[in-house]
Amino acid sequence: MNYRLSGALALAAVLSVGGLMQGCSTSVKRVSTDEQIDLSGAWNDTDSRLVSQEMISDVLSRPWLSEFVSREGQQPAVIVGEVRNLSHEHINVNTFIGDMERELINSGKVEFVASSGERGEIRAERKDQELHAREDTRNPMGQELGADFMLKGTINTIIDTEGKQEVRYYQVDLTLIRLADNRKVWVGQKKIKKLVKHPGLRW
C-alpha cells in the first residue's frame, strides 16, 4: 500500500513538473492566408472568404445583371449596405463586407460605390479642395456616381449543444435591392454547418 501510494505521489509530482515545462515555450509559424485553420469552431477568416466568394459569384451569374446591362447600356453601380450580425458570435462584419467588396470590384462586372461612411470622408476632402486646392486640380461637388443597387444581409446562427459536442449552423442571407423601386432582384443564401467537439480532458 505504502509503495503504491508513493508511486502515485511520484507520478503526481512528475505530472506537475511536466505541466510546468510544457507552458514554457511559444511557437510561431507563418502560414498562407488561404490555408484553412479551424481552432475553436467559431466563424473565422475561411468562412468569411468562402461565403463571400460563393455568394458574389452567385449574384453575378443571375439574370438581373444582364437585364440591367441590356436595358441601360452600362454596368450597374452597386453599394454594400448593412450586414447585421444576428448570430451567437461577435463576428467582425467589416471583414466580411470587405471580402464581398473585393469580390465585386475584382469581377469587373459592376461599378462599385463607396459606403456612406467613406463618402462622408471624401466629401469633406472635396470641400477642403474647394478652399485650398488649385482650380485646375479641384474635383467638383455633385459628380458622384449614384448606386443602382444595394446589397444587404444578415448572419444568423443556430447552436445545438449536448455534453462536449456542439453543432454550429450558420446561415448568411444576402439581398440585392434596386434603389429605384425597392424591388429585390436577387436573394442569396449560404449555409455552413460545423460539428465542434470540445475536449473532456486537458493537461
Added chain:
Amino acid sequence: MPSFVRLMRPVLLAASLAVGGCVSAQFQQDPLERAVIDRQPAQALTILEKQNHKDRNAALYHLNKAVLLRMEGEFKASNAELEAAKQISQQLEAVSLREQADAVTVNDAMRSYLPPPFERAMLHCLEILNYLQMDDVDGAHVEALQQDVFLNQHYEKNEPPFARYLNGLVFEADGELSDAMIAYRKAYQAYRAAGLPVPQQLQADLLRLTDYLELKDEHDKFEEQFKLKHWPTQAELDKQGEVIAVVLSGLIPRKHETSIMVQDPENGRLHRISIPFYETRKPQVENMKLVSLNNTSEGELFARLDRQAYANLEDAMPGIIARTVARVVVKNKLSDNMAERSQLLGAITNIAGFITEQADTRGWNTLPQDILVGRIALAPGNHDIHIELDNSAGNMVGSETKQQVALRPKQKRFFSWHWPASHVTSRNPSHETNSSTTIYYRHRID
C-alpha cells in the same frame, strides 16, 4: 519515539501558530476592496496590476479587471477582459488530471480557477450591460444569445432570473418582442422556482407582452396572479422612449477559511482540515429612484448574488469534503512513509502537509451583492435623468445624473452604475447562510 515527540512538539506548535497567523491575516481588508468601496477604480486597477497573478488565477484577474474598467467607463476594454475570461473558462471546462492530482495531494486552490456558473452568467450580464451602455444593441444581442446557450447548458434548475430578464431587455431593445416574451417568461419561472418575489416591473412586462402577442390564457393567468392595477400597453410604450438604469450595489461576500486543527497525542503529528465559508455583507444602497422633471419611477431589486454564491458553495461542498478527506489520507500516508525512513523527514512532511492544507477561498470579489433595475418611459426628446440611491432607511446616500439623454420613440437607452459601499455583518462560519456541514475528526480516518 516519545522523546522525539517531545522534541518535535514545539516545532509543530510553531507551525500551527504560523498557520493561525495566516488565517487571521486574511480577515484584514484587502486594499483593492477598499479602493473599490471608495469608488476609486483607477487606484484599484493599479493595485490589481501590481499583484502577483498566477496562471491558474488568470480568469479571476480578467474578471476583476473587467469590473474595474467598466467602473472607469472603459466599456470596450472591459468587454475585451470579459472575453478573455470567457475563453479561459471554456478551456477550463475540460478536466485536468494534473490539477486534480494537485488538489488531492496539496489543496483545492492548486487547480485553475473555473468561475462557477453564477459568475459566468454574470460575465455575460456585464458584457451585455457594456454593449448596451455603448448603444451597441447588436453586440448585446450576440451576447444575449450566448447567455441563452450557456444557461440552457449549465442550469437544469435554479437559473439566475436576472440573466433571463436582461436577455429580455436586449431582445425588446432590438424589437424582437416574441423573443423578449420568452426571456421574461423564463425570468418569471426562475424567480418562482427560487422562491423570490417577482419584481413588479417584470409583472408589467409580462402583462404588456402577453396582451400584445395575444397570449390570452397566459395573460389572464398573470392578470389574476399579479393584481397590477396599471401597466402600459405596447402601443403606449411604442410612442415613448425608455431609460433603463441598472445599479450594481454592494460587494459580493468573500469566502474565508475555517479550519479544524488537532494534534495526535500518540505521535505528536498535526492534522488539519480546512473548508471555505462565506462572510455576510450588507450593501449601503438598497433602493433606487429614477427622476426626470415631473416623472418618477421606483427601481426594484432584481438579483441577490450573495444567495447564488451561498447556494453554489452548498452544492460544491460534498466535492470539497471528499477531496479534503482524500488529502488527509494521502498526507498521513506520506508522513508515515517518510517517518519510516527518518523521523525528521516524517515531521517535515507532516508540517508541509499541515501548512499547505488550505481552503480554496477564491472568488470574483468585485461582483456586486445586489442588482437594482429602474425603468422610466419618457416622451421623445432630450431629458436630464437623475438617479437617487437610498439606504434601507430611505435616506438618500448618493445620486447620479445623465444630462441630455436623447430618446426616440421605441428607443431604449441603458445606463449602469456601481455603488460598492457595503460592510461585513458576519464572519462566523456557522451563520445560517453557510453549509451546515460538520467534519468529525477525532480519530485518523485512514
